[in-house]
Amino acid sequence: MMPEAAGREFDVVVIGAGAVGENVADRVVQGGLTAVLVEAELVGGECSYWACMPSKALLRPGTALHGAQTTPGAKEAVTRTLDAAAVLERRNYFTSNWQDDSQVSWVEDTGIALVRGHGWLTGPKTVEVAGLDGTQHLLRARHAVVLATGSTPTTPPIEGLEDVQVWGTREATSASEVPERLTVLGGGVAGAELAQAFARLGSSVTLVARSGLLGNFPEEASALVAAGLRADGVELRLHTATERISRNDDGTLTVSLGGGATVTSENVLVSTGRHPALEGLGLESVGIEPGESGHLTLSTDASGLVRETPGDEPWLYAVGDAAGKNLFTHQGKYEARATGDAIAARAKGDLKGSPSDWSRYAQTANQHAVPSVVFTDPELASVGRTLQAARKDGYNASSVELPIQVAGSSLHSENYEGWAQLVVDEDRKVLLGATFAGPDVAELLHAATIAVVGEVPMERLWHAVPSYPTISEVWLRLLEKYGL
Ligand SMILES: Cc1cc2nc3c(=O)[nH]c(=O)nc-3n(C[C@H](O)[C@H](O)[C@H](O)COP(=O)(O)OP(=O)(O)OC[C@H]3O[C@@H](n4cnc5c(N)ncnc54)[C@H](O)[C@@H]3O)c2cc1C
Ligand SMILES: NC(=O)c1ccc[n+]([C@@H]2O[C@H](COP(=O)([O-])OP(=O)(O)OC[C@H]3O[C@@H](n4cnc5c(N)ncnc54)[C@H](O)[C@@H]3O)[C@@H](O)[C@H]2O)c1
Numbered sequence: 129m130m131p132e133a134a135g136r137e138f139d140v141v142v143i144g145a146g147a148v149g150e151n152v153a154d155r156v157v158q159g160g161l162t163a164v165l166v167e168a169e170l171v172g173g174e175c176s177y178w179a180c181m182p183s184k185a186l187l188r189p190g191t192a193l194h195g196a197q198t199t200p201g202a203k204e205a206v207t208r209t210l211d212a213a214a215v216l217e218r219r220n221y222f223t224s225n226w227q228d229d230s231q232v233s234w235v236e237d238t239g240i241a242l243v244r245g246h247g248w249l250t251g252p253k254t255v256e257v258a259g260l261d262g263t264q265h266l267l268r269a270r271h272a273v274v275l276a277t278g279s280t281p282t283t284p285p286i287e288g289l290e291d292v293q294v295w296g297t298r299e300a301t302s303a304s305e306v307p308e309r310l311t312v313l314g315g316g317v318a319g320a321e322l323a324q325a326f327a328r329l330g331s332s333v334t335l336v337a338r339s340g341l342l343g344n345f346p347e348e349a350s351a352l353v354a355a356g357l358r359a360d361g362v363e364l365r366l367h368t369a370t371e372r373i374s375r376n377d378d379g380t381l382t383v384s385l386g387g388g389a390t391v392t393s394e395n396v397l398v399s400t401g402r403h404p405a406l407e408g409l410g411l412e413s414v415g416i417e418p419g420e421s422g423h424l425t426l427s428t429d430a431s432g433l434v435r436e437t438p439g440d441e442p443w444l445y446a447v448g449d450a451a452g453k454n455l456f457t458h459q460g461k462y463e464a465r466a467t468g469d470a471i472a473a474r475a476k477g478d479l480k481g482s483p484s485d486w487s488r489y490a491q492t493a494n495q496h497a498v499p500s501v502v503f504t505d506p507e508l509a510s511v512g513r514t515l516q517a518a519r520k521d522g523y524n525a526s527s528v529e530l531p532i533q534v535a536g537s538s539l540h541s542e543n544y545e546g547w548a549q550l551v552v553d554e555d556r557k558v559l560l561g562a563t564f565a566g567p568d569v570a571e572l573l574h575a576a577t578i579a580v581v582g583e584v585p586m587e588r589l590w591h592a593v594p595s596y597p598t599i600s601e602v603w604l605r606l607l608e609k610y611g612l
Contacts, residue, residue: 135266138164140471141255142274143247143409145235146173148448148460149276153240155468156272161475163240164267166247166257171231174278174449175457177223182301183321184503185219190328191505195567198541212306212329219301226302248410249273253443256410272443272471274432275409276464279402279449282423284313287372292381294373295397297322306330309393311383313370315341317502318399320353324504327360334363334391336370336383342502346515348529348547349508349565355545356506365391404452414438425452430490431483432467442474453491454498466491496560497580501570506546509573512561512580515551524554528609532566535597541567548602550576552610558583564602572600586612 139161142149150171153163170177189210196202224230235242245259250266253273257265281296283289295303300322306329312319315337327333335341335357341364342350354364369386373396376382382392406424411417415438418424426446427435437444447467448460470489473479483489502508518525532546546566553560562576579589590612594600 135254135268136164137268137270138162138241139270139475140164140272140274141166141247141253141267141269142276143255144173144276144278144405144448144450145171145231145242146276146278146448146460147175147457148278148450148464149173149274150231150235150240151461151464152274152276152445152447152468152471153235154238155465156472157239159469159472159475161271161472164243165235165240166243166245166255166267168244168246168260170226170228171235171242172228176228176231177226178298178301180457181222182219183297183318183325185222186215186301186325186329187321187503187505189215189218190325191503191567193328194505195541198543198567200542203542210328210330215329216304216306223302243267246408248408249413250410251413252439269443271475272445274467274471275406275426275434275444275446275450276448276460277405277409277450279452279455280405280407281398282401282403284370284398284400286313286370288374289398292373292375292396294381295395297397297399300326300397300399307394308332309380309395310334311336311381311391311393311396312399313383313396314399314401315339315343315366316399316401317342317500319397320357320502320504322397322399323362324357324360327357327362332361332393334365334393336365336368336385336391338367338369340366342508345502345508345510345565346529346547346549346563349510349549349563352506352545352547352565353502353504353508356504365389402449402455404446404450406450414444426450428453429482430466430485430492430494431470431479432463432491433470445471453494454500456498456500459494459498462493463491493581497577499573499577501573503570506566507568507570508563508565509570510561510563511573511577512559513551514561514563515549518551518553518560523560525551525560526554527551528606530602530605530609532564532569532599532602534599534601534605536599536601537566539597540599546599546602548606550606550610552586556583557586559586559589566599569599572602575600575603586610 145165145167245257253269312335372384403423432445499511515527529549537544551561
């Protein structure tokens with residue numbers, strides 16, 4: 129069916145109704161504009177149904193059980209292992225059984241229009257949608273089109289991979305059964321979290337990583353996570369190449385590793401990174417072509433405006449995973465708030481040119497203070513720059529590190545093991561970054577994020593007294609070691 133010739137007009141057309149698209153639409157509506165969301169699958173996107181929520185729902189019961197098992201007085205009361213069926217059931221609850229009714233109600237209540245279907249650009253400020261019900265729609269934007277289309281798993285070049293059925297993170301997070309054996313390819317965040325989730329649910333797990341585990345974090349921190357995985361029975365094959373995958377007659381899969389070893393399992397999870405989902409979006413219709421090699425990527429300014437947008441008018445934006453800066457829900461939503469507010473301000477003439485740093489229209493924290501948590505047990509939480517990154521960026525940086533050994537940690541659990549690091553800009557005497565590894569350290573992170581964003585002087589941080597006895601006392605020990 130041909131789209132209506134005139135089409136429907138909105139101030140803003142947002143392609144992709146994941147957490148990030150929802151937030152952009154919400155902010156522009158709050159700013160007095162009209163908005164339509166175009167969604168090809170479930171409103172709520174990856175995070176709600178196949179990523180953050182189900183993966184954390186699979187991990188949390190194991191962490192709670194392990195917490196009790198490592199606390200004398202409680203551990204005597206623990207007589208059973210995880211109830212896998214109950215864990216999967218709880219995961220189903222947190223994904224609303226893969227139904228998006230409540231999110232659709234929110235969209236409607238917020239005053240945002242919704243078109244269900246696959247959308248793509250057909251020219252400046254014009255989006256065509258192939259509706260899921262077979263209808264075609266033409267949407268015109270008065271002010272802006274926002275690409276919030278998320279990301280796509282990157283397929284590694286492994287011989288035989290295309291001929292077998294493997295799991296991606298979607299299949300793993302929505303699994304209805306726990307495989308007897310699981311091979312995980314990729315030593316990043318998704319691989320580490322899901323390896324532990326399935327090991328604790330009863331799978332015999334082997335994780336294969338071509339480099340180290342969680343290589344973007346300080347080695348002392350990722351070593352604690354590696355020890356935690358090994359303690360759960362995960363076999364770690366680090367610095368190991370994957371050469372081939374083949375299916376056996378009994379339906380199992382065999383992965384051939386560099387050096388001649390093989391691993392056989394019922395399922396293989398491929399979690400080797402993701403790239404912005406920009407294919408099939410009609411970007412060529414506005415003059416944006418893919419580069420010579422690799423995947424299509426966009427460059428965006430601090431307000432999310434696509435730098436390659438032809439013409440002088442600011443109308444094409446990319447946010448969240450689609451912008452490819454930081455692939456986290458919280459950071460994507462932060463980008464969405466800035467972009468939504470910038471679009472509304474530009475429409476009213478309140479914002480001309482690029483926004484100033486740290487204004488509500490700029491995603492300045494992307495450059496300085498991106499928080500991230502790896503929800504393994506022990507957890508790994510970090511914000512800002514590592515020492516290496518700080519020096520690479522030209523800072524005169526120093527660091528202090530310590531094992532987490534304070535009254536709060538010894539009370540928290542038996543044989544508590546943790547590690548913490550602060551990275552300091554020696555010229556300005558402010559924090560550039562912090563990393564914590566250990567059981568339940570995720571909640572320590574926001575204090576560090578505030579200190580980095582607020583550029584709190586070290587001498588003033590000294591007056592931020594951690595409560596006794598909490599794990600946060602490690603802040604005091606770190607500041608003492610720094611020389612305060
Ligand atoms: C296993 C796993 C666990 C994760 N855990 C965490 C975590 O604990 N914390 C965290 O912060 N981050 C986590 N992430 C990352 C997080 O899921 C993403 O950063 C987040 O989902 C990005 O949100 P988004 O809205 O940009 O994209 P998405 O959530 O992917 O939403 C994009 C939406 O756009 C739609 N779409 C795409 N193309 C079109 C089109 N042409 N037309 C119409 N609709 C379209 C898609 O259907 C989708 O609904 C995890 C990721 C994975 C894979
Ligand atoms: N807790 C969280 O916030 C959380 C959890 C899971 C995922 N995520 C997000 O989702 C994104 C995707 O997660 P991910 O773990 O897939 O990506 P990742 O980038 O964290 O890790 C990918 C891993 O795969 C490896 N790899 C890449 N190509 C390979 C190849 N050809 N052969 C073997 N190994 C290869 C990399 O070396 C790396 O260790 C991440 O960027 C992350 O931001 C966040």
